[in-house]
Amino acid sequence: QVQLVQSGAEVRKPGASVKVSCKASGYTLTRFYLHWVRQAPGQGLEWMGIMNPRGGTTIYAQNFQGRLTMTTDTSTSSVYLDLSSLRSEDTAVYYCARAMADSTWTIDCWGQGTLVTVSS
């Protein structure tokens, strides 16, 4: 079945960077766009951006431009989120999420989430 399996929890100090991985299985990675969404503790969902794993085209939400990089490794069916210049407000669960094949702006499958804690 379709699955997105993410890397484990991370702890970083303010100013550092973090890289979260998301491995796709049960489908061909390059046929579906991937979103990244985060959720701070007790808060709502926040869209971070979207990428086309075929070719690597990315679109980042304005709030993250300059700090966010999304990449893909098709050889391992994995996508990566790299967030730099971390601050305490970046403490959140980060989700990768697959878009539907014929509806880029509908998410039909989510990873289990990766908790990133930013603390000195």
Add this chain to the structure above:
Amino acid sequence: QSALTQPPSASGSPGQSVTISCTGTSSDVGGYNYVSWYQQHPGKAPKYMIYEVSKRPSGVPDRFSGSKSGNTASLTVSGLQAEDEADYYCSSYAGSNNYVFGTGTKVTVL
């Protein structure tokens, strides 16, 4: 891009119906038919329940339905069951390759 506005909470007794609103603008909810609804249980990843305003994925009970009027979308859960107690989020395409979520609604089954 501002979050779409949802009521913080909604509730109903088992068997009753509850409707959650999601208010945006003509630049997001009102401008596109890419409104989705997600259900999230505590500590779990969201799950899509409705997409493109009113379409229901296979496996989602027909107790869940979606609609839209102007800049406001709605999710109705009929015949409430205990397992429907969760947080619900709407989302919408917002033009210019932007995407926005709602503020979230906690549904309580009394």
